Amino acid sequence: MSENNPHQAGRHFLQIPGPSNVPDRVLRAIAQPTIDHRGPEFAQLTLGVLDKLGAVFNTKSPIFIFPASGTGGWESSLLNTLSPGDKVLAFETGHFATLWKNVATKLGLEVIWVEGDWRQGIDAAVVQQHLLEDQSHIIKAVLAVHTETSSGATSDIAKIRKAIDAVEHPALFMVDAVSSLACTELRHDEWGIDVTISASQKGLMLPPGLCFNAVSEKALAASKTSTFPHSYWSWGSMLELNKKGYFPYTPSTNLLYGLDEALDMLHDEGMDNVFARHSRLAHATQLAVAGWGLENLCVNPEEYSNSTTAVLMPQGHDADALRNIILEKFNMSLGMGLGKVKGTVFRIGHIGDFNELMMAGTLSGVEMGLSLAGVPHTKGGVNAALEFLADTA
Numbered sequence: 560m561s562e563n564n565p566h567q568a569g570r571h572f573l574q575i576p577g578p579s580n581v582p583d584r585v586l587r588a589i590a591q592p593t594i595d596h597r598g599p600e601f602a603q604l605t606l607g608v609l610d611k612l613g614a615v616f617n618t619k620s621p622i623f624i625f626p627a628s629g630t631g632g633w634e635s636s637l638l639n640t641l642s643p644g645d646k647v648l649a650f651e652t653g654h655f656a657t658l659w660k661n662v663a664t665k666l667g668l669e670v671i672w673v674e675g676d677w678r679q680g681i682d683a684a685v686v687q688q689h690l691l692e693d694q695s696h697i698i699k700a701v702l703a704v705h706t707e708t709s710s711g712a713t714s715d716i717a718k719i720r721k722a723i724d725a726v727e728h729p730a731l732f733m734v735d736a737v738s739s740l741a742c743t744e745l746r747h748d749e750w751g752i753d754v755t756i757s758a759s760q761k762g763l764m765l766p767p768g769l770c771f772n773a774v775s776e777k778a779l780a781a782s783k784t785s786t787f788p789h790s791y792w793s794w795g796s797m798l799e800l801n802k803k804g805y806f807p808y809t810p811s812t813n814l815l816y817g818l819d820e821a822l823d824m825l826h827d828e829g830m831d832n833v834f835a836r837h838s839r840l841a842h843a844t845q846l847a848v849a850g851w852g853l854e855n856l857c858v859n860p861e862e863y864s865n866s867t868t869a870v871l872m873p874q875g876h877d878a879d880a881l882r883n884i885i886l887e888k889f890n891m892s893l894g895m896g897l898g899k900v901k902g903t904v905f906r907i908g909h910i911g912d913f914n915e916l917m918m919a920g921t922l923s924g925v926e927m928g929l930s931l932a933g934v935p936h937t938k939g940g941v942n943a944a945l946e947f948l949a950d951t952a
C-alpha cells in the first residue's frame with residue numbers, strides 16, 4: 560500500500576527470493592486449531608512430517624526441526640559438532656556465506672576465509688588445494704553455501720564432496736541449502752553431506768519460522784565430543800524425543816501443519832518436476848535479462864540458480880530506486896542487493912509456489928519499471944521469455 564494509493568486491487572507480487580509465496584492450501588493448513596504437542600495426534604503429525612522431509616533432503620538420517628530462522632540452523636550446525644577454537648574453511652560466495660562466517664567467528668571458531676568476488680560459486684579445485692595443504696587435519700569443517708541467494712550462483716556440491724574425498728580429508732562437510740532445497744536437487748546422503756541446513760520460507764513455501772539440520776552419522780558422532788555449551792540447539796534431546804514424535808520444548812505446531820501440507824504438494828508434483836519447473840522459469844528470467852541487455856551478476860551460466868536471478872544495474876543507476884518505482888506502481892516486491900552489492904543489484908525471485916504466468920507478470924513488471932525509472936535497456940526481454948515458455952510448454 561503506497562501513500563497516494565491506499566487500496567491496491569489484486570494480489571501483491573512477492574518476488575523476493577524468500578520468503579516466497581505461501582500457497583492457499585498451506586495457509587489453510589496453518590489455520591487449523593493448535594493441538595496438544597504432547598498428545599497422540601501430535602506424534603502422528605511429527606512422524607509423518609519427518610518421514611516426508613527425508614525424501615526432500617534425500618536422506619535416511621535424522622532431520623532436526625527448530626522453531627527459528629535459517630540463522631538458527633547455522634548456529635546449531637556449528638555448536639553441536641565443533642569446539643571452541645576449531646578451524647573451519649569457508650568461501651566468500653556472497654552475503655549469506657559472509658553471515659554464516661560471522662556466526663562462526665562470534666561463536667569462537669577460527670575461520671579460514673577464502674575471499675571471492677560475489678559473482679560465482681565455490682571452485683572445487685580451491686577446496687581441494689586448501690585441504691591438501693592441511694596435512695595435519697586442523698580444519699574440522701568445510702562450510703559451503705549451495706545457492707548463494709545474494710548472487711544467484713549455485714555451487715556444485717557433489718563436486719566439492721569429490722574434492723574432499725580426493726585428498727581423504729576428514730573434515731565435516733556442512734551445506735547451507737536454505738534457498739536451494741526443493742528448487743534444486745540436493746542429495747544429503749549420496750553427496751556425503753554431514754549437516755544440511757535449511758529453512759521454511761523459501762522452496763518449502765512456508766512462512767518464516769522453521770529451520771532444519773539434516774545430520775549424518777559422522778556429524779552425530781561429532782556431537783558426542785563437541786565441547787560448545789548449547790541447550791536450545793541441542794541435537795541430543797531432539798533425537799530422543801523425535802523418535803516418538805515429540806520435541807524437547809513447544810514446537811511451532813501450526814507451521815508443522817503447514818509443512819505437512821507443503822510436503823504433500825511437493826510429493827504430488829514430484830520432486831523432479833519441481834526442479835524442472837524452477838529451472839525452466841529461471842531460464843525464462845535469464846532470457847529476459849539478456850534481452851534487456853542487462854548483466855547477470857553470476858558470471859558462469861552453468862552456475863545460474865533455479866531460485867533467483869541477480870541483475871546488475873547499468874553504471875550510475877540505482878537498483879533501489881527501480882525497486883521502489885516497481886513497488887509503488889505495480890505492487891511488486893523485488894529482492895534488494897545485499898551487503899556490498901546494495902544499490903547495484905536487484906534480484907528476481909523465482910522460488911517456491913510459482914508458475915508461468917506469475918513469471919510473465921513479474922518480468923513484465925520489471926520491464927515496465929526499467930522504462931519508468933529511465934534505466935537504459937533494450938525492449939523485448941519479456942517477449943524472449945514468453946517465446947521460450949510457449950515453445951517449451
Ligand SMILES: *Cc1c(COP(=O)(O)O)cnc(C)c1O
Binds near residue numbers: 629735
Ligand atoms: C534466506 C537464507 C538464509 C537464512 O536467513 P534467515 O534470515 O536467518 O532465515 C541462509 N542462507 C541462505 C543462502 C539464504 O538464502
